[in-house]
Every structure is written in structure tokens, then in C-alpha cells.
Amino acid sequence: GIQVEQSPPDLILQEGANSTLRCNFSDSVNNLQWFHQNPWGQLINLFYIPSGTKQNGRLSATTDATERYSLLYISSSQTTDSGVYFCAVVAYNTDKLIFGTGTRLQVFP
Amino acid sequence: DTAVSQTPKYLVTQMGNDKSIKCEQNLGHDTMYWYKQDSKKFLKIMFSYNNKELIINETVPNRFSPKSPDKAHLNLHINSLELGDSAVYFCASSHRQGMNTGELFFGEGSRLTVL
Numbered sequence: 001g002i003q004v005e006q007s008p009p010d011l012i013l014q015e016g017a018n019s020t021l022r023c024n025f026s027d028s029v030n031n032l033q034w035f036h037q038n039p040w041g042q043l044i045n046l047f048y049i050p051s052g053t054k055q056n057g058r059l060s061a062t063t064d065a066t067e068r069y070s071l072l073y074i075s076s077s078q079t080t081d082s083g084v085y086f087c088a089v090v091a092y093n094t095d096k097l098i099f100g101t102g103t104r105l106q107v108f109p
Numbered sequence: 110d111t112a113v114s115q116t117p118k119y120l121v122t123q124m125g126n127d128k129s130i131k132c133e134q135n136l137g138h139d140t141m142y143w144y145k146q147d148s149k150k151f152l153k154i155m156f157s158y159n160n161k162e163l164i165i166n167e168t169v170p171n172r173f174s175p176k177s178p179d180k181a182h183l184n185l186h187i188n189s190l191e192l193g194d195s196a197v198y199f200c201a202s203s204h205r206q207g208m209n210t211g212e213l214f215f216g217e218g219s220r221l222t223v224l
Contacts, residue, residue: 030209041218048212090210095165097213099152
């Protein structure tokens, strides 16, 4: 099945810093989503981005479907950005959203 | 006006018991899912239903049985609970767009603890 790798596994930042999270996947996809799991365990949808670039406030994402990777940019990080960021994909001819192992982000004041 | 809601949010029970988790979505989606998140935070798909029909059934013990009475509901029943079943179970839904699954939306999770 498709493999989804996220890097880095852990990231510690000071408030105000910028960061880039990466997601590599091993096969063509027709769905790619980024989620934030907050410290209370809720999975928050950030982006639905099988290709192209999107922005939402301080967050933006870009997916290169040909090179099989996606990037999530967090600018001017805040303590509320802390949590685990997951990338998840659906390979063509499957119906399964497969999750990566996540990037744990801690933002300190 | 919660989009995907699960009950209960917390469940503590003894080994050997049978328990159910309920899920309802009011998004008008036609596909619903159950995911399991283990203690290492890894999220794995268990089941998926499309218009009340089972379309994904991963390698899950037979003690787990999903039931979809209608498109808006997908329940998970677990028999003879074991210690290893302790996890957070997430329900999700999406609207199929042709061959694509569409964007998935998740409930808040149900934390199951088996003693």
C-alpha cells in the first residue's frame, strides 16, 4: 500500500518563528489532507489539497502531485499551534485515507 | 450544530464486556468511517460504509462489528473487550465526488479504556 512519511517527527519553536512541515508519499493520490490534532485530541481540518497551493491566515500548503510531496507552512507561530500535524492521503483506486505518523509541534512563549 | 458527533466521549469498562460507540453526521455525506488511534497516536482505518454498504473492512478482529442503519449513522459494536482495544476511536464522514473520496471530517473521538 501507499507509504506516507512526515518530517520532522518533532519540532520545538519559540513563538513568532516560522516552520515548514513535509509530507512525502509513495504513489499517486486523489486526496491529500492536512490535520491539526490539538492537545485535547480533536482533529481539525486544515487543508484539502490534492494539488496546488492554498492559504488560510498564517497557514499555507502546497502539494506537488508529480513529485509526490506536500508542504505545510506555519508563519508567526503561536502557542495555540502546538499539537500534532498529520498529513493523510488517498491513493488512486482506493477509498482509504492513510495517515502519516505526524509531526509533533511545541511552541513556547 | 456539531457536524460529526460521537457518543460516548469516554468509556471505561472491564475486559470481556461488550460496548458500543455511536456516530451521527449532519453534513449530508454518503460515506462514513471508523478509525482507531493507538497510544503512539497512529491513526488507522478500520471500516467504511457508503450509502449503508460496507466498502472497507480492514484486518480487524471479528469482535468489532460496524452497523449503519442509515447514511447519517455508523455505530461500532465491540464484543469481548480486550486490554489491547484501549484506544481513541474516531468516526469520520465524506461526500464522494465521482471516483474521489472527498474531504473527510472527523468527530471528536471516543476514548475507550479497558481495565
